[in-house]
Amino acid sequence: MWTLVFRGLATGSIYSLTAMGIVLVLSTTNVMNFAQGDMGMFLAFIAFALLMRHVSYPIAIVAVVAVGLLLGALLERGLMAKVRKTTSHLGMLIVTLALTMILEGLAGYFFGTTPLLFPPALQGDPLHVFGAILDRQDLLSLAVAGVVVFILFLVLYRTKIGIASRSLAEDEYAAKLLGIPVRSIYIFIWATSFGLAGLAGVMVAPKLSLEPGFMIVIQLKAFIAAVLGGMNSVVGAVVGGLLLGVMENLVAYYVPQIKDSFSLILVVIVLLFLPEGLFGRRAARRA
């Protein structure tokens, strides 16, 4: 039982990392980013290439997060800033879908479509704590997610740029009136989000096999986590991710008949009975 819960939390921490990226971008820039998972996939491939060239593991992780930050900033500066002027929300969503086609195509072209084995960061026997069996890689991803959540909340609630981003998410018009530098905040948010994508990709890749489509499932679960937590709440994304991970593991063990359809059932139930999610506020209607 505790092993199941722990494993659920570990998988959930990956969902949380991905969901946080999605929610950050959605609440501040109003873009539903369907490329979050595939950006993680692409960055995991870069990490894999680095590791194969005998770069040490910590350096590879730092490098990949840096590349993610850079790509996020570039995407906002080079593309999203232009798209925002010409198209609607639907158009921006489609831009992120185009991005998934490009990322998956490039990954498939350069690295092939045969699944690759991504080496885990921590090897060795699982630990036994209070009768629960704890895998070392799982512990690591939980720890990493914990540290990242802590830092992110410090930034969002204690620094100028973080508070400015939250005000932008709260009321874009008022934030602009107050002279908040919207363009730099958009860059900051996209960069943070793709940095998170890189971390999630590298943490989960050893548990799955590395191939161009391997993050699609994670991305789907991250969306469900975000819906569960409330689409515009970063806290909701963290809690939703962990909760989804645990529920999924328990369901797979105790009610294996509905294991495959669980995610769909959950989405339908949440949308029917709890459309704002656990932590979301009811979105104001806008014309």
Next chain:
Amino acid sequence: MKKYAPFLALALALLIPVALRQKPSLVYYLNLSMIYAISAQGLNLLMGIGGQISLGHAAFMAIGGYTSAVLVTVLHVPFGIALLAGVALSCLFGLVIGFPALRLQGFYLAIATLALGNVVTDIIKRLSITGGDYGLRNIPAPSLFGFTFASSLSQFYLILAGLLLTILVTRNFIRSKSGMALQAMRDSETGALAVGINASHYKLLAFVLASAFAGLAGVLYAHSVSYLNTGNFGLDLSINLLAITIIGGMGTVWGVVLGSLLWVFVRNLMGTSLEMLTGVLFGVILLLVVLFLPRGLSEIGYRISGRLRSNRQRG
């Protein structure tokens, strides 16, 4: 002249396979293009008219295709009834997913359909009646009223009939009360609500219709390709169908035909070694279309014909 253009196009379309008698593979690709066009026509309705997005359109094709194929191969049901059953089951799934997702604003339909796409392929893979991971092989060719559409040449006409049906339904839907209501809502949700349009009702109608089109396309795919595998109905097909719709041009009935032809032929010209780059190419085209041609490639056609018309008026 403009009045007769559709009939001229139809006559040309009827003659195409006769001209290509010597090249059955080309006819086969044309058939595939038309099947994808039928499916994308549903997205055109949903997205171009309804302003909603679906990421599980391939799943509805899988539902239609597998339902009909299993009915025909295992239960020996006649094709006509299997076809109706496939379309009906797609509609039912559309209703179940669309009802909770479309009452809410925003992108909830995209998330719910993404989940559906994943779940449907997982379940089909696990069932034994659907051939699991190996897929279903040797699905018999479609036959209606004692006539079997065995060759790709004869299937061409069957699929063309399906395509024309969806085009007619789409045209009428756009001009109907529901279509008008949806367009009003797409352009201004508050305005539409103010004049008393029931938003979720019409969105649901469009989504169920879109599911029906996808189901029909799935049935035709199953019986003309005669092989089904869940790998062919994943998220990438859903995204490609979206790309076909947007690249061809939303809001016009002919755009999706153009988009599907482009997609099927470019993909097969590039060959398997460059298949991955086709994805990149279409991603880039999709980006460019969103940025510069909001009404897709068919806009180029309209611009040219518009220019011709204005020249004639002038001169």
